[in-house]
Amino acid sequence: KDSGVPREDFKLKVGVFGAEPWTESMRKEIEEKLCIKAYDIYGLSEIAGPGVGYECECQNGTHLNEDHFFPEIVDPKTLQPVNPGETGELVFTHLTKEGMPLLRYRTKDLTALHYEKCACGRTLVRMDRILGRSDDMLIIRGVNVFPTQIESVILEMPEFEPHYLLIVDRVNNTDTMELKVEARPDFYSDEINKMLALKKKLTARLQSVLGLGVNVKIVEPRSIERSVGKAKRVIDNRKL
Missing domain, CATH: 3.30.300.30 (ANL, C-terminal domain)
Structure with a gap:
């Protein structure tokens, strides 16, 4: 906008965004200003870096790679598992990593998991947008x-x-x-x-x-x- 380049002249069509939580309003603003489709990607260095999870074309939650990681949601105070769809702290266990695998690693990220089949056809569990971190609250x-x-x-x-x-x-x-x-x-x-x-x-x-x-x-x-x-x-x- 500051350079005066029309949005229609941008060659970029898709953007993948990570590193910190964003809101749906922020996604809409990015898509409108850049004329792209903006997708969420989730990762953390302790588990595997980027690519722990990704959004599909439905943009209705982040599919987690359950063939490599076992995700759980626990109450951040009691550490007891919560029901599907309830918000709590995301916990991961490595399934395939051989060098220093982590068991029930607390991410401090607050979210919820949904296990029903996605409209895209994938059956991988879907994670809600990160609400925030338990230590940021x-x-x-x-x-x-x-x-x-x-x-x-x-x-x-x-x-x-x-x-x-x-x-x-x-x-x-x-x-x-x-x-x-x-x-x-x-x-x-x-x-x-x-x-x-x-x-x-x-x-x-x-x-x-x-x-x-x-x-x-x-x-x-x-x-x-x-x-x-x-x-x-x-x-x-x-x-x-």
Whole structure:
């Protein structure tokens, strides 16, 4: 977009994305902006790197390679298996690796497994999109909060860029959240009333999704520092 190249001139037709969780809203934005089909791939270095699982053309879950790995979902607190379709922590056991195989390795990734046959015809178990990591989950005043929930809200509103920073703190023994989010250039304005209305809209939406109040601060486009590799989305000052 910045270079002025029409999307229709892109030769790229398919993209495979991994490394960090993304939301369905993020997928749609990538597909619309690049005119491609965007597929999810799952992997972790301890198990096999990329290729532990992949999406099919149905884009309805990640097929896990059960001929090489035995996946389970367990309760992250009790470590007991949960029922199919229930969310918990993903655990893997190697079936074919001979050099240092892992048994019931805890990934810390939170998701669910579905065993019914996929519309594509494959019978490999399907994994839901990663909700987040058990060690990324924030507990704010007794409520579990995942950064992906905030990202989903931001991406469903066309006024905002997918760049944000959540700052968690404790003030007077109470947990607080401040969200800095970039407005898109077409929506950013010096008019206070417009920005206040936009802030009110986002604050109300976050309240309805999280069940918690968030202090929203709308900032200029490209003002949030970009990071190389996995994006840094959360600063939890309670841990400092």
